[in-house]
Amino acid sequence: MGFSDIRGEYDIVVAGGGITGAGVFHEAVRQGFKTLLVEARDFAWGTSSRSSKMVHGGLRYLKQGKFFMTGAAVKEREYLLRQYPGLVTPIKFIMPLFDHYGPSRLSMKAGLSIYSFLAGEKQHQGFKKKEALEKIPGIREETLLSAVGFKDAQVDDARLVLRLIHDACRNGGKALNYTKVTGVERDKKGWVAAVLVRGEATGTGREIKSPVLINATGAFAEILHPSPMKGFHIRPLRGSHLFFSSARIPLTRVISFIHPADLRPVFLFPWEGVMVLGTTDVDHDADLTSEPGISKEEADYLMEGVTHVLPGMNLSLSRCISSMAGVRPVLSRKKTAASKESREHVVWQDKGLVTVTGGKLTTFRLLARDALKAAKPFLPVRAPGPVSPAKSLPLDLYSSLRVSGRTVERIIGRYGPKAGSGILGQDETLLTPVGNTPVIWAEIRHAAKHENIHHLSDLMLRRVRIGLLLPEGGVHLLDRVESICRPFLPWDKERWEKEKKEYANLWQTCYSPPEPLKEP
Ligand SMILES: Cc1cc2nc3c(=O)[nH]c(=O)nc-3n(C[C@H](O)[C@H](O)[C@H](O)COP(=O)(O)OP(=O)(O)OC[C@H]3O[C@@H](n4cnc5c(N)ncnc54)[C@H](O)[C@@H]3O)c2cc1C
Incomplete structure (x- = not known):
């Protein structure tokens, strides 16, 4: 579908094709609404292709007492693992514990027991120093005490966005990239009556009749909907990653460690055959419409942390393949250190204009439901659309192909059974x-x-x-x-x-x- 094919009226227009917009789009179509998603750049162009790729409860939020948030995210992780096998995959974490800094074994054990409790099964274990040395390549030995291990999951973030969009389109939704929402038209009561969009290739504008615009534009949210919360504004925070070849040191689990300089958690993780190191958390003052990039200071910060904790890995910037930076849309009064800002989402509602921003990739369904709840007074009543139940992968169908079972799983997970079969065929x-x-x-x-x-x-x-x-x-x-x-x-x-x-x-x-x- 192209810009010239947008016709008719919609129940909902969604602005933003990141995970939040894709999640709203998928859920709106599932609830039976006639829905159009428009993305100003490419699908997943924003933060949703630049995350740390973790589908996780967020162990560190437990320390801030956010039990509900962590519990909800753990439930979502379990759901996503069941629903998208091959795309959302389990991964083991290991965290070294040292005697001179970082959390104690006791506090980690307490946190992980709650984490396991929230998941409904024991998902953590302790490792003695000898086991930690075997399991963590290049770890600093002198002050190492022990390590803890636990389970979470990881994803190809951009492909999750695309999977949601394509599944919703198969069920009747319409989605367009390179199309920007420029504003809304309101009726005499001030209710949203139409959404104004512009095709970015042609510059052509169009008005689309719809009683609801869901603004899921992430860090851009205040352009369409200034914050109604006095003193609170979106504070764009940049997080960056470095990618390394894993040819010499194949990692099988995520190494989660505390950066000695500021005691923030940093991760070195295997992903798609490479090793990724991240992330940072710094104010992003650059123009949001330009793609962000890592600064030399952020790269040095990441290297300082990894060299301190994993000196035997001999990682150096001269072995780095690529980098990636993303901007977190965090709502803030700008009083706290960047890493202490709340990651919870917000929903604002103004007579059919519903804004949903903040949150995490992992919890996209919760954001979607909250946004649709806020839009409900402005929506017609519709019968729910088709439901797509979790499917086990029909791996045996592909046993004659010259590809590994892992590749089959990966392809079906990323593209769904129908498109995946087309690719493998x-x-x-x-x-x-x-x-x-x-x-x-x-x-x-x-x-x-x-x-x-x-x-x-x-x-x-x-x-x-x-x-x-x-x-x-x-x-x-x-x-x-x-x-x-x-x-x-x-x-x-x-x-x-x-x-x-x-x-x-x-x-x-x-x-x-x-x-x-x-x-x-
Ligand atoms: C470094 C980093 C690491 C992270 N790691 C994790 C992680 O491991 N796990 C996790 O769960 N979460 C993680 N997060 C959080 C998560 O990535 C974000 O919460 C999420 O991607 C935000 O998605 P979004 O759809 O709201 O925003 P975005 O992905 O930025 O999408 C917004 C989209 O709106 C589009 N847009 C803007 N204006 C308009 C307009 N007028 N009309 C139409 N479209 C428009 C933009 O082009 C953009 O594509 C991380 C975040 C960062 C920055």
Whole structure:
């Protein structure tokens, strides 16, 4: 569907194609509402492709006494693991405990017992120093006391957004990227009567009749809906990550450690075949419409932490493949340290304009339900739409293919059974990995054919994540990408060259490592 195809009236227009907007869209369609989602840039262009990829209860929120928030997130984690196997996958965490700083074994044990209680089963264990040394590569030995282990989950964040959007579209919803909401029209009573949108490619504006606009624009939320909470405003906080090759040190679990400089938790985790180190938490004063990038200070902060805790890993910036930065939409009076700001979401309602922002990737369904509850007085009564029950993966159907069970699981999880089968049914030459990543070429062809790509960066950074996983953002593969995608993208030779150049420039500016890569 393109901009010129938007017709008729809608019950709900959703602004923002990140996880919050996608969650609202998915839930609204499930509840039977005629819903249109519009995203000003690309789906998941904002924070939702730049998270730490964890589907978690947030152990650290227990320390702040946020039992309800953590309990709700743990429940969501369990639901998402059941509903999206292959996309949301369990992962083990280990946290070293030292005698000179950081939490004590006793406080961790207490916190983890509550965490396990909230999950309804014991999901943690303690490790003696000897076991900790075996399980954590390169750990600082002298002051190490022991370690604790626990379970959480991880995800490909951008693909979760896309999975929700595509599932909702299959059930009757409409979604458009590169289309911006510019405002609302109100009737005499001041109620929302129509939503104004603009196609970003053509600059053409249009009015869409709808009694409800759900504003899920994250850090941009106050542009459409200034904060009604006196003194509270969105405080954009940047969090950045560094990506490293895991060829020399394959990690099988997340190493969660306390940064010695400010006692914040930092993670080194395996993801899509690489190791990721993050995150930071700093005020983001740059223009929100430009893509954020990591600063040298943030990179140094992350390296200082990892070098202190894991000196034997010999990680250095010269081995970094890429970087990524995202902006948290946090509601604040700007009085506290960035990392102490509340991560809870807020919902504001103004006669059909409903804003939902803050929160976490993990809890997107809770945000969606709260937003729809606030919109209810302005919505017609509708019969619920189709429900998609959790499905076990039909892995045996693919046993004759020359791909591993893991790849099948990954593809079906990311794309759903129908589109996933289409991908796995492609020519065998396309069922091979892209470089040393778990991505297969068939995904690239599928994305070009079916997934609303407007720019090469949409494909390389969000449909598949090879822009983060390969040195130089995978620019050396762009000719093969072109030959696979050319039949499906309406681009001539000149446009392809322009897209390649723009992608390479964007990658250098916002995703490159802070120092040139020497040896991956
Ligand atoms: C560094 C970092 C790490 C994180 N790690 C985790 C984690 O591990 N687990 C977890 O659960 N949570 C995590 N979070 C939190 C989580 O990522 C965010 O809460 C979530 O992604 C916010 O999603 P969103 O949809 O509200 O915003 P966004 O993803 O930013 O989406 C908003 C979208 O709205 C679009 N938009 C803006 N204006 C308009 C307009 N006028 N019309 C149409 N569209 C518009 C933007 O282009 C954007 O795509 C992390 C956050 C950060 C920053």
